[in-house]
Amino acid sequence: MSRKPCxxxxxxxxGAWTTEEDKTLISYxxxxxxxxxxxxxxxxxxxxxxxSCRLRWTNYLKPEIKRGEFSSEEEQIIxxxxxxxxxxxxxIARHLPRRTDNEIKNYWNTHLKKRxxxxxxxxxxxxxxxxxxxPTATTTQxxxxxxxxxxxxxKRYSRSSxxxxxxxxxxxxxxxSSEITxxxxxxxxxxxxxxxxxxxxxxxxxxxxxxxxxxKDILNATTIPYESFSNGFPEQTRNEEDSSNALADFxxxxxxxxxxxxxxxxxxxxxxxxxxxFSYFLETLGRDEHNMNVDQYGHDLPxxxxxxxxxxxxxxxxxxxxxxxxxxxxxYLLDHAGLIYDDTEYDFxxxxxx
DNA sequence: AACAGTCTCAACCGCCTCGAG
DNA sequence: TCTCGAGGCGGTTGAGACTGT
Numbered sequence: 001m002s003r004k005p006c007x008x009x010x011x012x013x014x015g016a017w018t019t020e021e022d023k024t025l026i027s028y029x030x031x032x033x034x035x036x037x038x039x040x041x042x043x044x045x046x047x048x049x050x051x052s053c054r055l056r057w058t059n060y061l062k063p064e065i066k067r068g069e070f071s072s073e074e075e076q077i078i079x080x081x082x083x084x085x086x087x088x089x090x091x092i093a094r095h096l097p098r099r100t101d102n103e104i105k106n107y108w109n110t111h112l113k114k115r116x117x118x119x120x121x122x123x124x125x126x127x128x129x130x131x132x133x134x135p136t137a138t139t140t141q142x143x144x145x146x147x148x149x150x151x152x153x154x155k156r157y158s159r160s161s162x163x164x165x166x167x168x169x170x171x172x173x174x175x176x177s178s179e180i181t182x183x184x185x186x187x188x189x190x191x192x193x194x195x196x197x198x199x200x201x202x203x204x205x206x207x208x209x210x211x212x213x214x215x216k217d218i219l220n221a222t223t224i225p226y227e228s229f230s231n232g233f234p235e236q237t238r239n240e241e242d243s244s245n246a247l248a249d250f251x252x253x254x255x256x257x258x259x260x261x262x263x264x265x266x267x268x269x270x271x272x273x274x275x276x277x278f279s280y281f282l283e284t285l286g287r288d289e290h291n292m293n294v295d296q297y298g299h300d301l302p303x304x305x306x307x308x309x310x311x312x313x314x315x316x317x318x319x320x321x322x323x324x325x326x327x328x329x330x331x332y333l334l335d336h337a338g339l340i341y342d343d344t345e346y347d348f349x350x351x352x353x354x
Numbered sequence: 355a356a357c358a359g360t361c362t363c364a365a366c367c368g369c370c371t372c373g374a375g
Numbered sequence: 376t377c378t379c380g381a382g383g384c385g386g387t388t389g390a391g392a393c394t395g396t
Contacts, residue, residue, distance in 0.1 A: 014365080015364095015365075015366090016364070016390080017365085035381090035382090036381090037381075038382095051381095054383090059365085088384090089384075090385085102385095103364095105386085109362095111362095
């Protein structure tokens with residue numbers, strides 16, 4: 001069975017877009033708005049198929065798109081979300097303001113996936129590679145989180161960060177979004193700086209990957225009665241003497257339900273593909289400090305008296321605040337993860353490979 | 355300097371979803 | 376309920392830049 005190509009027509013151009021084509025498309029969309037992609041080429045006078053126009057716009061020309069180097073926080077989010085949702089790039093992209101699914105997908109395939117493999121972690125399952133279980137991959141105690149030097153892929157990443165792109169016609173000429181983009185590929189970062197960042201990134205990756213690995217298992221292992229969060233959780237539950245029981249009521253992601261009108265899933269059948277959305281979880285990570293309570297882990301704790309309108313979306317400017325909070329959540333997960341399986345803390349990682 | 359190998363990522367391909375009629 | 380088309384999505388490709396020999 002063959003499917004008719006979406007774009008059939010004589011003289012349709014393929015390949016890299018030229019500056020003139022970009023100008024034409026931008027001009028048309030500014031005047032007429034997005035949508036009606038199939039008609040845009042003809043109306044705008046472009047020898048491209050509508051789909052190509054849409055992709056060019058959404059992945060490259062759209063003014064709000066952020067380009068360039070991914071921050072450590074963004075990398076953490078990608079890894080965590082990928083661990084839970086898999087190759088749902090569009091879903092992941094919704095949690096990374098101004099990033100496109102295509103860019104995240106590329107970044108995952110060219111950087112993060114390789115680094116996870118190098119660290120002995122299966123990028124698909126986020127579990128240790130069975131045939132290549134290195135000591136670093138199985139050592140997950142927080143106080144002993146391994147730190148690696150920049151991997152070979154990191155070094156390549158450093159190289160590419162200052163590498164001029166061959167297929168970015170805008171980089172050397174007209175750039176409609178130059179005012180808001182960070183054209184790392186244009187050489188704004190020195191190689192030295194990139195390498196330094198890569199070392200840091202690698203260490204972060206080690207930590208996050210180890211933690212992210214367990215998220216699915218944590219979620220699958222926990223029961224989430226909504227009521228358990230309604231009174232100052234999780235500070236109370238963490239102080240419970242019977243910590244294992246307390247943990248059974250804890251799911252870090254379910255806090256999102258506090259702010260949504262979603263149906264409360266108070267069952268043990270946590271299906272990550274059905275209605276579970278990390279948006280509010282992640283949004284709380286970037287909230288202004290005065291809007292949240294922070295526990296010893298540095299969490300933004302959603303308190304029962306926090307109304308929905310207090311919860312603001314994560315703005316781009318807030319992203320710098322995300323590291324500590326995210327690490328806080330990760331540490332919280334890590335501290336409690338071991339309790340899910342047995343009485344040995346921090347041993348969830350080993351548990352998975354048994 | 356020349357060549358081969360590697361890497362990146364924009365762009366493409368084809369399938370899927372969903373809404374309109 | 377069915378059909379159709381637009382848009383969305385994830386996987387793949389290939390041009391060009393970089394690195395190593």
